[in-house]
Structures are given as structure tokens and as C-alpha cells.
Amino acid sequence: xxxxxxxxxxxxxxxxxxxxxxxxxxxxxxxxxxxxxxxxxxxxxxxxxxxxxxxxxxxxxxxxxxxxxxxxxxxxxxxxxxxxxxxxxxxxxxxxxxxxxxxxxxxxxxxxxxxxxxxxxxxxxxxxxxxxxxxxxxxxxxxxxxxxxxxxxxxxxxxxxxxxx
Numbered sequence: 001x002x003x004x005x006x007x008x009x010x011x012x013x014x015x016x017x018x019x020x021x022x023x024x025x026x027x028x029x030x031x032x033x034x035x036x037x038x039x040x041x042x043x044x045x046x047x048x049x050x051x052x053x054x055x056x057x058x059x060x061x062x063x064x065x066x067x068x069x070x071x072x073x074x075x076x077x078x079x080x081x082x083x084x085x086x087x088x089x090x091x092x093x094x095x096x097x098x099x100x101x102x103x104x105x106x107x108x109x110x111x112x113x114x115x116x117x118x119x120x121x122x123x124x125x126x127x128x129x130x131x132x133x134x135x136x137x138x139x140x141x142x143x144x145x146x147x148x149x150x151x152x153x154x155x156x157x158x159x160x161x162x163x164x165x
Contacts, residue, residue, distance in 0.1 A: 010039070011073065012105035012128055013062045014121055018049060019096040021058035022160050024085055028099050029062065029162045031081045036064040042124035044160040048153060050118065054096060060162055061104075061124035070106045078103070105129060115141070119148035 013032075017024040025044065032038065042061040049057060066073050078101040086098040104112045104125060115121045116134050126145035133140055139147075148154075 016059040016100045018055040018057045019098045039063040042127040044157040046155045047120040119152040119154045
């Protein structure tokens, strides 16, 4: 059951997959649309696995509007979508990932500082929030995305569509 409050929240998510990503990313977006209003979608980007041992990931960012608080949204919506698409959360690292849905920005507040460290996060989110600033360095996300994309191989994948026509 989805519980509500009277406020609406803008949430920026990153979705990623390295197990049938061309199917799992659009499926996750379709499932998200049942629960939230999707405001913006980034392009899809391909990058190597951070550990370097698994298949490349496809990632994208989504700006959504919800009336759920972050913890409820994560438990009630994101984890249920992950489970429905076959995501098994374990302590074991290095397994292929059908889908990963993470909240990075909630109501304009960065809640995952890895945003400033990894191109697979910074590049797609910079399409949605280019001018958000790192509170420690004042670097904009647009500048961080450019810097990180020069340090890591990341490729635009215009052939992967998040929404069916």
C-alpha cells in the first residue's frame, strides 16, 4: 500500500542495469509511471562497471514528482520495482544487476555524494540539474560531469529508448 502526504517532492533518480539493460531500463520507467509523474528523462549512457569485472552498465537519470517521503518512496516503490524485475539484493558484490534504482537528489538536496565522484551518475544527472553545486567545492554538476567524462569512458546510447513511442 502506498502512503501519501500532502506535499509533493521533486526526486532525481539514477537507473542502471548491466543485465538485459535495453529491456530492463524501459520496463523500470514504465513501472515508475504507475506511481509517479515523470517530469524529465536524461539520455541513456553506457559506462564500464566501477569494479571493472562485470559487463558495462547503461544508466539514465529521471526527475519525478511524488507525494512520498524519500524513505517511503524507496521502500514502497523503488524496491518493489527492483524485485519485480528480478533484482536480488545480497551482500555479494560483482553479480549482474537487472535494475538498480537510486535516489540521488531529493527536493534539491543531494543525498548521495558519489554524484561528484562517478561519471555514470554525474553525466546523466547533469542533463537535469546542470547548475547544482557541490557544497564543498562550488563546482557545478555540469563541470563535474565534463571532468569525470574525461577520466572515464562513457558513451551516449541514443539507440536505447526509455519510453515506448
